[in-house]
Amino acid sequence: MSTVTEVLEAARLRISEDAEPNRFLDLLERGRMPEERLTWLAGELYHLVSSDRRSFALLASRFPSPPAGDLYLAMAEGEGEALGLLGDFAAALGLTERDLQAYEPRPLAQAYPAYLVRSALFGTGSDIALALLANVRQSAGTYTRVADALLGRYGFEEKALGHFRYFADTPQPLLDEATATLAAGLAGGDDPAAAVRCARTVHALENAFWSCLAHGVDTG
Template structure:
C-alpha cells in the first residue's frame, strides 16, 4: 500500500464501512430544525473554521516546500475566506461577530478540529492530504445539501448560505495539489497506515460534529 491509489482505496473502504446517518441533515431537510440549532451551527463553525485555519497554517510552516507547502497554505487561505462568508449566515440569524466569539462550543462538536490540531502538530505530510481526498465527495455533498435545505425550507437567501456553497465545491487544482503532496509524502517514507487512520478518523469526527448538533431532537 505505497501508491496514492492504494491508500485512497483503503481509506475510502474504511469510510464506507463506518458510514452512519447524518441526523442533523435529516432533520434539516425535513424542515424541522429549530432556529436555535442554526445559531448553534453558526457558533460551532466559527470556532471550527478558525481552528482549522490555524492548523493548515501550521502544516504549511512545518512542510513549506512544494507541493505540501502550497497545498496547506492554500487550505489556510480558503478557511479564511470561508470564515468571512460565515458572517453572512450568522447575520441572517441575527448574530454579529461578538455573538460568534461569545458562543460557548459543545465539546464533542469540536472533536474534529481538535484532532486536526493534533494531526498538524504530529502528523506527516500525507495524513491531512489523504483525509481531504478521501472525504471530499461526502463532505461536499453534505454542505451542498445544507445550503439547499436552508434556502428551500428556512427562507435563507443565497448570500446567506455562501459559506456552505464554498465548502460544497472543492476546486480541482486544490485536489491536484493534495494528490501531489500525498504522492510526495509516500515516496519519502510516510506511513500509509497512519494516513488511512487519519482519513478515517476525520470522517468519523466530521459526522460526530453534525450529529452533536441534532442531539436531543425528537425522532421522525
C-alpha cells in the first residue's frame, strides 16, 4: 500500500513535469490585461465557484463519515463564503449579481469545474483530497499574485480583493483534514494512481482556466 507521503510526492512530481507559464498572470502583472478580461474573470469565477460548491456538497453526501465528510462539507461552505466575497470584486467592476448570472461562460474555462463534477460523482473519497494537497501551494501563489496585481496595477481597493485573498490562504486545519481523508482512503483500498491522475488533471485544467482568460490578448 502506498503511503500519504509517497502519493503526495508522486502527484507533485507529475504536476511539476506539466508546469507551464501563466500568461494571464504575466499580462496582469505587467498591467496589460484589458479591463474587459477582468469582467470575464468575475463571470467565469462566479460560474466556477457556484459549481464547485455543489460538487463539494455532493462529495460530503457521498462520503459523510469523518474525516472525508468534514473535509468536503467545510470545502462546500468555503466556496459559499468565497462566492459572497466575489460580489465585492464584481461590484468594483460595476457588475451586479444579475450580471454575473447572465454572463455566458467560455466552455474551456469551465473545464475544471466540469471535471470536478465528474470526480464528485464517480471518484473516490481521497481523489480531491490529494488534488487539494498537491496543488495548494501553486494555487495559493496564483491567487496572491492576482490580488497583488489588481491592487498595484489596476487600483482596486483591498476590500474588492477578498475573494482572491481567501483562496490564497488555505487554513491548516483544512489541509490536516485532507491529509487524514487521503490516508483513510488509501487504507480503505482507494487507487493511488487514480488519485495522482486526478491531482494532475485538476492542475492542468486550472491552468487552462487562466489560459482562456488570456487568449488573444496582445503580448507586445
